[in-house]
Amino acid sequence: MSEHIIVCSTTSHMLKGEKVLRTAGIPVRLIPTPKKYGRLCTTAIVIPSEMKQEAEAILSSEKVQYTGIYEFEPFKVENLLPEDGRVGEDFAGLIKKIEAGQDLSLKEIERLLASENPLEVEALLAAGDKMRQKTVGDVVDIRGGIEFSNYCRKNCNYCGLRRANTSLLRYRMTPEEIIKAAVEMRKLGLSTVILQSGEDPWYTEEKMVEILRGIKSETGMRITMSIGERPRHELEAFRKAGANNYLLRIESANREVFKLAHPDDDYDVRVKNIRDLKELGYVTGSGCIVGLPGQRPEHLAEDIVFLRDMGINMVGLGPFLPARNTPFENLPPGDLLMSLKMVAVARLVLKHVFIPSTTAMATLSPDGLKRGLLSGANVIMVNFTPTAFRKSYEIYSNKAVVTLQWAVDLVKSLGRKLPPYIKETA
Numbered sequence: 475m476s477e478h479i480i481v482c483s484t485t486s487h488m489l490k491g492e493k494v495l496r497t498a499g500i501p502v503r504l505i506p507t508p509k510k511y512g513r514l515c516t517t518a519i520v521i522p523s524e525m526k527q528e529a530e531a532i533l534s535s536e537k538v539q540y541t542g543i544y545e546f547e548p549f550k551v552e553n554l555l556p557e558d559g560r561v562g563e564d565f566a567g568l569i570k571k572i573e574a575g576q577d578l579s580l581k582e583i584e585r586l587l588a589s590e591n592p593l594e595v596e597a598l599l600a601a602g603d604k605m606r607q608k609t610v611g612d613v614v615d616i617r618g619g620i621e622f623s624n625y626c627r628k629n630c631n632y633c634g635l636r637r638a639n640t641s642l643l644r645y646r647m648t649p650e651e652i653i654k655a656a657v658e659m660r661k662l663g664l665s666t667v668i669l670q671s672g673e674d675p676w677y678t679e680e681k682m683v684e685i686l687r688g689i690k691s692e693t694g695m696r697i698t699m700s701i702g703e704r705p706r707h708e709l710e711a712f713r714k715a716g717a718n719n720y721l722l723r724i725e726s727a728n729r730e731v732f733k734l735a736h737p738d739d740d741y742d743v744r745v746k747n748i749r750d751l752k753e754l755g756y757v758t759g760s761g762c763i764v765g766l767p768g769q770r771p772e773h774l775a776e777d778i779v780f781l782r783d784m785g786i787n788m789v790g791l792g793p794f795l796p797a798r799n800t801p802f803e804n805l806p807p808g809d810l811l812m813s814l815k816m817v818a819v820a821r822l823v824l825k826h827v828f829i830p831s832t833t834a835m836a837t838l839s840p841d842g843l844k845r846g847l848l849s850g851a852n853v854i855m856v857n858f859t860p861t862a863f864r865k866s867y868e869i870y871s872n873k874a875v876v877t878l879q880w881a882v883d884l885v886k887s888l889g890r891k892l893p894p895y896i897k898e899t900a
């Protein structure tokens with residue numbers, strides 16, 4: 475089936491276009507906009523070619539601005555499987571489908587994730603790595619995170635920052651301390667800072683705007699925010715003040731698994747918040763925990779489909795790790811191999827996206843960070859939280875601290891490339 479791709483002038487037009495086309499019964503899917511079609515909006519709409527004229531008429535009557543509708547050439551690759559790969563015929567068929575640029579169904583994604591055949595698992599992780607090389611190349615992006623507050627108004631069952639955890643020593647960094655930490659990061663060459671916290675209303679819209687403006691004027695860095703759900707008008711103010719990216723994890727796209735982990739969250743509100751971010755023009759990140767109670771491979775397949783359908787550009791995937799003094803503290807950790815399979819499948823399905831090898835992988839296994847990079851990941855998050863506070867940002871217990879030196883040494887040892895902004899300091 476041939477397809478056409480619609481590239482809109484802004485994210486809000488893309489989202490409006492997707493909605494009106496879907497409502498009119500046209501099958502649509504979202505993909506990160508391939509570079510050759512322009513980068514005005516980071517997400518593009520794909521439709522069946524035979525519905526192009528109908529779609530054009532709808533977009534024009536609904537005043538959706540788009541820069542073009544092009545014949546969509548699927549991203550084709552070769553040799554994702556080793557020649558001597560002794561894998562199941564159906565497994566090989568799915569990898570061939572990916573090579574031909576075709577989308578996998580939910581069931582097909584589940585088939586890849588559920589495989590326990592060691593040869594298939596090995597082939598899957600290697601295929602994720604090959605796709606990483608063919609889509610985003612060998613450079614490993616290095617980003618620095620500042621965990622500026624461990625107060626949280628929520629009570630997620632897996633998280634050590636939950637408000638009911640009274641044994642945690644709480645801290646808040648002042649705007650000056652946060653800006654200073656960003657300046658230190660910039661001096662080491664980093665170009666993106668991640669501001670991370672629990673959901674802490676002490677940081678009002680005004681305070682966050684002050685922090686964002688301060689970081690922009692002092693460092694010029696790109697800013698990623700990861701501070702949980704916020705009202706749309708605040709997200710808009712943060713965007714205007716200089717925030718570029720926003721990470722808001724769904725944690726599980728399956729409603730039941732989500733509910734079990736988030737007693738005081740509403741699934742639909744979370745999804746709406748992620749949509750708001752896209753409409754406001756953020757490069758949007760989301761992600762999932764692997765190994766939550768009640769989660770099965772079909773739920774993880776739902777996660778991948780959710781990330782694909784929402785057109786997510788940054789994808790964080792990591793194992794569940796138990797945190798002291800939480801309802802889930804005695805549960806076993808998530809499986810590293812399943813987390814790696816998720817990274818590989820995310821890369822194979824989502825293609826041109828940023829996928830970090832997460833701190834949770836590094837915490838679960840000494841070689842977790844490395845194995846993530848060898849399964850499809852292309853980003854490392856380095857911890858720049860001042861030492862005095864690091865131990866208290868205990869979202870899970872015994873959290874590893876990924877340092878810049880560790881990241882640089884790892885990238886070099888794998889023969890991958892450091893980003894140019896890091897080179898001079900390495």
Ligand code: SF4
Nearest residue numbers: 626628630633636672
């Ligand atoms: S996961 Fe986020 S929102 Fe939930 S308790 Fe932890 S910090 Fe708060």
